[in-house]
Amino acid sequence: MKISKMLLLLGVFQLTAFTSLKLPGIYTDNMVIQQNSSALFRGWADPGEIIHINSEPAGLKGIAVADTDGRWETKIETPAADNMPMQITISSRNDRTVLHNVLLGEVWLASGQSNMNFPLFGVHNADAEVKAANFSNIRLFAVPRRTTDIPQKDIHGAEWMVCNPKNASGFSAVGYYFAANIHRELGVPVGIIKSAVGGTPIEAWMDRPTLEMQLPQMAEHYDTFSQKWHNGGKEIYDEKLHSYEEELKAADGQEKDKPAQPRPPMGPEHIQHPCGLYNGMIEPVAGYTLRGFIWYQGEGNSWRAKGYIDLSRAMVQLWRQKWNARLPFYFVQIAPCSYYDQNSQGMENICSELREAQRLSLEAIPDSGMAVSLDTVDDIDDIHPRNKKVIGKRLALIALNKTYGQDVIYSGPVLRKTVCQGSTLRLTFDHAHGGLVVKDTEQNWFEIAGSDGKYYPADVKIDGDSLLLSSGKVQNPATARYAWSNTAGASLFNGEGLPASSFRTDNSSWQTEDKWSYF
Numbered sequence: 001m002k003i004s005k006m007l008l009l010l011g012v013f014q015l016t017a018f019t020s021l022k023l024p025g026i027y028t029d030n031m032v033i034q035q036n037s038s039a040l041f042r043g044w045a046d047p048g049e050i051i052h053i054n055s056e057p058a059g060l061k062g063i064a065v066a067d068t069d070g071r072w073e074t075k076i077e078t079p080a081a082d083n084m085p086m087q088i089t090i091s092s093r094n095d096r097t098v099l100h101n102v103l104l105g106e107v108w109l110a111s112g113q114s115n116m117n118f119p120l121f122g123v124h125n126a127d128a129e130v131k132a133a134n135f136s137n138i139r140l141f142a143v144p145r146r147t148t149d150i151p152q153k154d155i156h157g158a159e160w161m162v163c164n165p166k167n168a169s170g171f172s173a174v175g176y177y178f179a180a181n182i183h184r185e186l187g188v189p190v191g192i193i194k195s196a197v198g199g200t201p202i203e204a205w206m207d208r209p210t211l212e213m214q215l216p217q218m219a220e221h222y223d224t225f226s227q228k229w230h231n232g233g234k235e236i237y238d239e240k241l242h243s244y245e246e247e248l249k250a251a252d253g254q255e256k257d258k259p260a261q262p263r264p265p266m267g268p269e270h271i272q273h274p275c276g277l278y279n280g281m282i283e284p285v286a287g288y289t290l291r292g293f294i295w296y297q298g299e300g301n302s303w304r305a306k307g308y309i310d311l312s313r314a315m316v317q318l319w320r321q322k323w324n325a326r327l328p329f330y331f332v333q334i335a336p337c338s339y340y341d342q343n344s345q346g347m348e349n350i351c352s353e354l355r356e357a358q359r360l361s362l363e364a365i366p367d368s369g370m371a372v373s374l375d376t377v378d379d380i381d382d383i384h385p386r387n388k389k390v391i392g393k394r395l396a397l398i399a400l401n402k403t404y405g406q407d408v409i410y411s412g413p414v415l416r417k418t419v420c421q422g423s424t425l426r427l428t429f430d431h432a433h434g435g436l437v438v439k440d441t442e443q444n445w446f447e448i449a450g451s452d453g454k455y456y457p458a459d460v461k462i463d464g465d466s467l468l469l470s471s472g473k474v475q476n477p478a479t480a481r482y483a484w485s486n487t488a489g490a491s492l493f494n495g496e497g498l499p500a501s502s503f504r505t506d507n508s509s510w511q512t513e514d515k516w517s518y519f
Contacts, residue, residue, distance in 0.1 A: 021045045021095035024153070026285050028099065030160035032139045032191025034289040035081040035104040042073035042287070045092050055088045058104070081105045081188040083137060101162075103137060105189030106182060107290045108399075110175035111205065111282070112297035114198030115332070115384055120173040123388050133168035137189040138179050140171050143285060145197055147269050147276030151207065155284045160191070172196060174296055174332070177392020178399075185400055193288070195281045197271050201300040202308065204277040206315045211274055214307075214314050272300070282319070292328035292403060293319060294395050298354050299334055299383060305353035305512040312357075313364045328367045330398045332391055333358045333501060335373040337383045340486035347511040351486040352502055354512070359501045369398035372412055372499045374483055374490035394498070409433045412498035418480065418505045425458075425469040425477045427505075432465040434495015444491045445502075447484065448477040455481065467492075479506040 023043045033039045041053055045066040053062035053076065064074035081104040088099040110116055123129055140161045146152070161167040168176055172194045179190040197204075203211060271277065293316075301308050316329045333355050340351040362370055371394035376387040385391075397410040413429040413436060420426075425448055429436065438444060438460050447455040448469050458469040458480070469480055482492065483502035492500040 021049070021051070021090065021092045021097060023090060023097055024284065025155040025158060026141065026143075026160075026193070026288055028159040030101050030139050030162055031099065031141075032103050032105045032107050032160070032189055033078055034107045034291060035078055035188065037078050037289050038075040039078050039289040040073060040075055040287050041090070042071070043090070044070045045072055045095075046070065049092045052091050053088065054091075055086045055102070057084065058082075058086045060086075060088070078104055083187075083189060103139065103189040103191075105137070105139075105191060106186065107191040107193065107288070108175075108178070108182075108292055108294055109193045109195060109285070109290055110172055110178070110294045110296075111195045112295050112332075113196060113200045113300055115299070115334075115388075116172055116174055116194070116196040116294075116296035117198050118173050118384055118388060119170045120176055120388075121169045122384075122386060123173050124386050129389070130165050130169045133163060133165050133176060133180075135163045135180065135183060138163035138176075138183050139189065139191045140167055140176070140179075141191065141193045142171060143193065143195040143281045145271075146280030147197075147204070147271055147273055148280045149276070151279045151283045153284060155281075173388035174392045174395070175294070177389050178294055178395045181393050181396030182399060185396070185406065186404065193285060193290075195277075195285065196296075197277055197281070199300060200271050200277060200297070202297060202311050202315055203274040204272055205282060205297075206275065206311075206318055207278050207283070208275050210314050210318045214311055278318075283322070286319075286322035287324070290323060290327055292330065292399065294399075295329065295331040296391070297331075298358060302334070302340060302350045302354045303347070303512055305350065305357045306510040308354060308357035309361050309364050312361050316365050316368070326367055328369070328399070328403050329365055330369040330371070330395050330402075331358065331361075332371045332395065333373055335377050335383075335385045336380065336483075336485070336487050336489065337377070338381050338487050339383045349484055349486055350512055352484045352488070352504075353510055355502050356504060356507070359503060360507070367402070369395075369402055369410070370501065371395045371398060372490075372501050374488065374502065375493075375499045377489070380487050409494070409496040409498065412496075413492055413494050413500040415500075415503050415505075420477065421468075423470055423475055423477070425480050426463075426466050427469065427480060428466045429500070430465075431498075432494050436462050436465065436467065437493045437495060438462060438467070439491045439493065441489060441491045443489070445483045445485070445488050446480065446491075447482075448474050448480045450474050450476050451478050453479075455484075479504070481505065 047066050047068050047070050049066045051064040051072050060076050062074040062076040064072040066072040085101045088102050090097045144157050175192040175194050179192045183190045320326050376385045376390055397408055400406040400408050401410040411431040414431045416428050416430045418427055446458040446460050448458045448471055449455040456471045456473040458471050461468040481504035490499040
């Protein structure tokens with residue numbers, strides 16, 4: 001605990017060393033300010049300094065006074081977007097900063113791991129897609145990658161960029177497509193703040209108090225590890241080596257029982273280090289006025305799916321607390337991939353369990369929505385599906401309906417109830433717009449089981465908003481599951497062409513325990 005307190009104090013000292021007017025790094029030329037909101041402006045100045053904020057031609061005005069630590073902040077009431085660039089002047093008695101080409105519009109934070117970070121230049125038909133990414137009223141901001149033990153209040157080395165082929169090429173494809181759809185449908189500017197790093201677990205995106213609440217054992221180990229790390233780290237290496245040698249000895253020459261060679265310990269700057277990315281990439285932009293969050297992550301937690309529901313709910317609660325608003329949270333369900341078969345750690349269908357945890361998160365997290373990706377894979381060996389255009393559009397459909405109130409279909413079929421009818425199971429669905437569709441694929445991915453829990457492929461008949469499942473091998477079916485495989489495709493859609501999530505009707509057991517294995 002002493003280490004944590006010391007690091008927190010270092011973060012405080014870091015912020016009090018300002019002697020002139022300064023804005024956080026996210027307030028730059030080309031920024032987008034959330035329309036129809038109380039938009040936060042903050043910064044640092046000499047204690048007691050009066051800060052004035054004025055804009056032309058929009059006429060926005062604000063005033064703030066720096067406190068004894070030199071911090072100041074104020075909120076400015078913003079009107080509806082008018083697509084007119086403006087200039088904002090922030091001034092004190094002796095200093096002035098001018099922000100140019102600023103727009104009012106819709107602002108979203110795009111976060112997660114590699115599939116959110118996946119660049120536009122990697123998508124299908126990339127040359128044409130990059131060339132078409134020319135929208136002067138879409139603005140892009142990429143938070144610099146940083147992981148640290150110390151919660152940061154600022155970022156350096158980044159700026160808002162106008163969306164053009166050069167700037168969009170390396171930007172998040174999902175973030176870009178989401179923004180483009182919102183921009184086209186609403187006719188207003190859109191700003192996307194990307195804060196994403198590949199290969200990261202959800203624990204890296206939450207703060208220490210949240211980690212302590214959700215995983216107290218990890219938090220306790222976090223303190224012990226930090227102490228050992230800052231003492232040079234040798235003790236950590238010795239412990240790992242000793243554990244490896246003991247397991248190797250216990251294997252007694254049996255190849256199948258031999259442990260994997262120990263990995264180097266993950267220090268505070270490792271991307272998987274708990275809390276590190278929150279401290280370095282979320283805390284510095286927390287409070288910047290947004291409309292909502294989009295999130296694409298989960299692959300890094302596939303081996304611990306059982307605990308993902310609580311972790312994702314806790315992370316969203318944290319972020320909403322930091323933004324002081326119940327902002328919508330729309331996320332992407334992870335796609336099937338053979339990678340999970342090849343790295344199963346002795347477990348089957350771990351990808352399905354993580355997808356199930358994400359499906360159940362819809363009920364656990366208020367004001368949330370999920371874009372299904374089961375049908376977006378064209379290379380089952382690639383954990384990064386290239387069809388990001390569809391994903392961005394599906395996230396946008398959710399936002400257009402649930403946030404902006406448009407009458408658009410945003411979801412595929414969602415299981416509502418299961419009823420046993422003799423030798424048949426009746427599954428009834430919501431969001432069956434235009435009727436249920438079971439595509440004629442090589443495998444329909446539906447299975448049923450009796451009380452023995454043994455699953456067999458099922459025959460499927462459509463009956464209105466229900467499916468009737470049966471099998472000659474199951475006389476009294478009790479449970480069903482759909483697309484329950486690491487490499488399952490999609491066969492169930494509604495008439496609008498939106499796919500159903502994978503699901504199971506029995507959630508009593510999980511192979512993937514809510515354990516952790518970091519450091």
